[in-house]
Amino acid sequence: MAAKALAPIRIVDFSGVLAGAGATRILAAFGAQVIRIENPANNGAWDPIRASPPFKDERRGHNFGGGWNNHNVEKLGVTLNMGTKKGKEIFPRLVAMADIVAENFAAGVMERLGFGYEQLKAIKPDIIYLSNCGFGATGPYQPFKTWGPIVQAISGLTYTSGLAGEAPAGWGYSYMDHGGAYYGATAMLAALHHRHKTGEGQWLDLACTEAASTLTGASILDYTVNGRRTRSESGVDSNRGNEAPMAPHNVYAADGEDEWVAIACRTDAEWAALAREVGGSALDPRYATYEGRQANRDAVEALVGDWTRTRGKYDTQHRLQDLGIPCAAVQQPEERIDKDPNTSAWGMWPTVTHSAMGEVRVDGIPVHLSKTDWQIARGAPCLGEHNDIVFGEMLGMSAEEIAELKAEGVL
Amino acid sequence: MTGALNDLRVIELCNEAGAWAGKLLADMGADVIKVEPPAGSLTRTYAPFYKDVPHLDRSLTYWHYNTSKRGITLDLEQEAGREAFRALVASADVLIEDQAPGQMATWGLDYPDLSTLNPKLIMTSITPFGRSGPRSTEQATDLTLLAGGGPVWSCGYDDHSLPPVRGGGNQGYQTGCHWAVVTTLIAVLHRDFTGEGQHLDVNMHAAQNVTTEAASYQWLVARETVQRQTGRHAGVIPSQPVQVLAGDGRYVTTGFAPRRPGQIRTLLDWLDEIGIREEFESWPLLELGANLDHDITMAGIQEGGEDAMIYGAVRDSLVFIAEHITAYEFFVGTQSRDMQCGLIYSPDEVVEDRHFLERGWPTPVEHPELGETFIYPGAPYRMPASPWQIYRRAPLLGEHTTEVLAEIGLGAQEQSLRASGVIA
Numbered sequence: 001m002a003a004k005a006l007a008p009i010r011i012v013d014f015s016g017v018l019a020g021a022g023a024t025r026i027l028a029a030f031g032a033q034v035i036r037i038e039n040p041a042n043n044g045a046w047d048p049i050r051a052s053p054p055f056k057d058e059r060r061g062h063n064f065g066g067g068w069n070n071h072n073v074e075k076l077g078v079t080l081n082m083g084t085k086k087g088k089e090i091f092p093r094l095v096a097m098a099d100i101v102a103e104n105f106a107a108g109v110m111e112r113l114g115f116g117y118e119q120l121k122a123i124k125p126d127i128i129y130l131s132n133c134g135f136g137a138t139g140p141y142q143p144f145k146t147w148g149p150i151v152q153a154i155s156g157l158t159y160t161s162g163l164a165g166e167a168p169a170g171w172g173y174s175y176m177d178h179g180g181a182y183y184g185a186t187a188m189l190a191a192l193h194h195r196h197k198t199g200e201g202q203w204l205d206l207a208c209t210e211a212a213s214t215l216t217g218a219s220i221l222d223y224t225v226n227g228r229r230t231r232s233e234s235g236v237d238s239n240r241g242n243e244a245p246m247a248p249h250n251v252y253a254a255d256g257e258d259e260w261v262a263i264a265c266r267t268d269a270e271w272a273a274l275a276r277e278v279g280g281s282a283l284d285p286r287y288a289t290y291e292g293r294q295a296n297r298d299a300v301e302a303l304v305g306d307w308t309r310t311r312g313k314y315d316t317q318h319r320l321q322d323l324g325i326p327c328a329a330v331q332q333p334e335e336r337i338d339k340d341p342n343t344s345a346w347g348m349w350p351t352v353t354h355s356a357m358g359e360v361r362v363d364g365i366p367v368h369l370s371k372t373d374w375q376i377a378r379g380a381p382c383l384g385e386h387n388d389i390v391f392g393e394m395l396g397m398s399a400e401e402i403a404e405l406k407a408e409g410v411l
Numbered sequence: 412m413t414g415a416l417n418d419l420r421v422i423e424l425c426n427e428a429g430a431w432a433g434k435l436l437a438d439m440g441a442d443v444i445k446v447e448p449p450a451g452s453l454t455r456t457y458a459p460f461y462k463d464v465p466h467l468d469r470s471l472t473y474w475h476y477n478t479s480k481r482g483i484t485l486d487l488e489q490e491a492g493r494e495a496f497r498a499l500v501a502s503a504d505v506l507i508e509d510q511a512p513g514q515m516a517t518w519g520l521d522y523p524d525l526s527t528l529n530p531k532l533i534m535t536s537i538t539p540f541g542r543s544g545p546r547s548t549e550q551a552t553d554l555t556l557l558a559g560g561g562p563v564w565s566c567g568y569d570d571h572s573l574p575p576v577r578g579g580g581n582q583g584y585q586t587g588c589h590w591a592v593v594t595t596l597i598a599v600l601h602r603d604f605t606g607e608g609q610h611l612d613v614n615m616h617a618a619q620n621v622t623t624e625a626a627s628y629q630w631l632v633a634r635e636t637v638q639r640q641t642g643r644h645a646g647v648i649p650s651q652p653v654q655v656l657a658g659d660g661r662y663v664t665t666g667f668a669p670r671r672p673g674q675i676r677t678l679l680d681w682l683d684e685i686g687i688r689e690e691f692e693s694w695p696l697l698e699l700g701a702n703l704d705h706d707i708t709m710a711g712i713q714e715g716g717e718d719a720m721i722y723g724a725v726r727d728s729l730v731f732i733a734e735h736i737t738a739y740e741f742f743v744g745t746q747s748r749d750m751q752c753g754l755i756y757s758p759d760e761v762v763e764d765r766h767f768l769e770r771g772w773p774t775p776v777e778h779p780e781l782g783e784t785f786i787y788p789g790a791p792y793r794m795p796a797s798p799w800q801i802y803r804r805a806p807l808l809g810e811h812t813t814e815v816l817a818e819i820g821l822g823a824q825e826q827s828l829r830a831s832g833v834i835a
Binding site for chain 2: 008030054069144168169175186190194197229236241242243253262328366
């Protein structure tokens with residue numbers, strides 16, 4: 001088994017849904033000990049995914065949420081009621097043993113609980129504290145609340161996803177929950193490196209709307225440098241794209257119901273090869289150069305679309321890939337998960353064992369490391385599953401003490 | 412440099428796919444040296460250009476993706492160029508490259524070669540489908556990665572005669588780069604703890620596959636397929652539209668409509684404030700809702716009956732309000748009334764928003780050669796003890812070749828390297 005790169009790291013973790021839980025999930029896959037804390041008083045309902053579909057079978061309830069399992073694999077789970085006096089006494093004992101405290105509550109919640117950065121620092125001087133929320137810890141919108149679609153709307157990500165003449169299509173999922181998780185993991189890891197060098201901890205303030213707004217940079221510069229706004233009467237056409245000089249470049253109908261294929265020609269040579277396949281007017285010399293294709297973009301796109309329409313999406317993908325042209329079928333979940341040889345060979349969908357759900361497949365990690373590769377084998381914790389390990393073995397509480405705290409509603 | 416990575420030297424041999432990874436590290440203080448062919452990176456030819464004049468030093472795409480880096484040229488097709496590259500890697504902590512699988516080995520610059528020179532080296536290879544295995548030789552762009560890897564299936568419109576949509580802005584490449592950066596930093600920590608380097612194989616296709624939220628786990632757990640919907644989550648069960656054109660012609664997103672009586676009272680009060688209660692014909696239903704002795708539940712809505720009618724009126728009232736005020740008024744108005752709604756900004760509008768301005772997010776970057784300073788996107792996170800910052804604008808072509816060659820002890824060879832075209 002590969003060495004665990006982050007085995008020395010312990011994270012006390014309140015972070016939930018995907019933007020928060022997704023960050024600590026990555027560190028857990030590389031061996032960090034992540035102790036997720038949930039409120040026993042409401043069975044962890046602060047995280048709405050805990051008891052939400054999809055479900056593996058007919059069983060329901062807070063130990064059966066399929067998404068929750070996906071986002072919390074390899075973590076330990078404990079219950080602790082932070083609203084109680086004893087909860088507030090126990091929590092600092094966990095912090096004292098931790099390298100990182102992470103949360104994605106609304107701004108100000110940790111201060112109200114009495115555990116803002118200054119208090120955490122008083123408990124553990126070199127603590128790294130990650131707070132992740134929609135608009136950050138300061139500023140006029142600090143009290144505003146968000147979830148993925150709101151973050152994407154504010155940042156310009158929604159606007160820049162769509163077809164000409166249509167409303168914005170946006171992202172059909174919380175893309176920025178993933179983005180928030182990736183940035184959150186990056187910030188924690190960089191802060192660990194800084195602490196390794198200097199002994200110094202810090203407060204990481206992650207505002208998901210700011211993080212998201214870093215992802216549309218070239219459009220921002222076109223405005224701040226050239227004064228050209230992204231907003232226009234016709235809206236954007238992100239399938240045609242404007243990032244790189246490529247034409248044709250689009251998502252085209254393929255044979256079959258709701259079947260599609262994406263093609264991008266990076267060079268005139270790639271177009272020439274595609275034009276020979278398409279034949280007819282595609283061989284028009286006016287289209288031989290990128291400038292010529294851009295000047296006649298609608299006609300060129302229509303020619304390609306008429307050709308793809310009668311062919312299976314994978315037939316087109318394989319034929320064009322044989323010619324060295326970037327092309328990919330728009331894959332449905334079943335196709336990319338169960339039928340794509342690349343993802344299965346990669347080990348992209350590891351099976352975990354969950355104490356209540358049994359065996360379930362989850363997302364893997366899209367990077368393999370030669371010496372400290374990831375491991376995802378244990379399912380997400382049931383509510384309070386590791387109370388005995390964390391409060392008993394780690395904090396040294398007796399079984400009677402734990403039972404008493406449970407009876408009092410603290411655990 | 413005060414950034415968290417100010418002790419690291421990173422060599423970046425990347426074109427469009429991997430440059431974002433180098434930028435993320437450079438803005439955290441790493442000394443990122445970008446190695447380009449003497450003709451320059453292809454992305455230097457990508458529009459838009461400064462004042463719309465095409466030039467290798469004027470691409471705004473290149474500017475954005477290459478802040479805080481130093482830049483040198485080296486022709487790796489020549490042995491003298493590869494020798495210089497080896498010397499550079501010997502001085503480095505990390506190498507990030509996005510060359511086609513097999514290219515580094517062809518040059519004799521693959522991990523086995525380079526780790527012999529520098530056993531502590533962390534080499535991060537970013538490729539479309541991984542360095543080996545099925546599909547590794549396929550061609551890809553940002554568009555085709557997003558199409559094959561899952562995101563495109565979930566994005567688009569309720570009308571499925573329209574094609575599904577690939578979101579703009581190189582998000583496929585950027586997703587691959589986020590994974591490259593996270594795992595590179597994990598390798599850096601492992602090296603901090605043990606002194607050991609290693610090789611990382613980043614698969615961008617796989618990266619899209621695990622950046623689709625429920626589309627993947629809905630299939631993995633329940634074998635169900637999500638379907639795209641305009642401006643909202645693709646789902647197994649269709650949901651109600653959320654995008655509304657506000658009074659000023661910009662879109663807002665209404666999200667989940669409120670279900671608590673107190674919130675419904677707030678909506679009625681808001682209609683009164685704007686002076687449009689009587690115009691909204693269903694206002695009596697809101698009055699009923701404001702006086703309910705319980706919250707409206709999802710189950711209650713599904714059952715139909717009075718609660719469902721009230722909820723329908725609540726949704727309609729949000730749309731009605733949005734149509735009568737500006738998108739910004741709707742955003743701030745809902746949020747300050749404890750409702751989670753948003754405004755669909757275009758990217759340029761973000762840098763003028765008062766919250767972003769007050770937090771100092773828009774970041775001025777000096778371009779001394781032009782005598783101008785421009786606003787760039789700011790920090791993705793605040794790390795006060797080791798601040799994120801843009802240390803300098805993107806390098807001009809070959810701007811740091813002389814100084815870097817001198818640093819790695821090849822200053823004496825500069826003239827001959829220039830004469831043979833190894834450097835520009």
